[in-house]
Amino acid sequence: MEGLLDILDYDGDIDELVSGGRPVVEVVGGRLQNLVGQRGATLEALQELARLAVFRQTGSPSRLLLDVGGYRANRRKELAAVARNAVEKVKEHGEPVRLEPMSAFERKCVHDVVNAIDGVESESEGVEPSRRIVVRPAD
Incomplete structure (x- = not known):
């Protein structure tokens, strides 16, 4: 996610936590609406990409939940x-x-x-x- 923010030239901080046994990555900052998209469609796509990246690194599926700007x-x-x-x-x-x-x-x-x-x-x-x-x- 940090790499994506850098490529897009967006300012945002990334918080990693676990909620209900599920890994959560929160991107916080101003002007992040483009990462959410209409009705969260872009956010859902980014979450799927993040899950794929985790799978590629670990070989295990992930239930990672991604949130941007408190949208979820x-x-x-x-x-x-x-x-x-x-x-x-x-x-x-x-x-x-x-x-x-x-x-x-x-x-x-x-x-x-x-x-x-x-x-x-x-x-x-x-x-x-x-x-x-x-x-x-x-x-």
């Missing part, structure tokens, strides 16, 4: 609100709610929120890049 933390909060809103609709109307297509990271955030609430359940359906979550009343 902010997005996690937005997705929690989306999940709670879907749960409210399901509880109010008793009908399943289909959410917009999301990345694997986004779907996990929504599943985590929904799974913590009694009376509802969630599952993913469809195929990438149109994979989405359906929130429904629990059986």
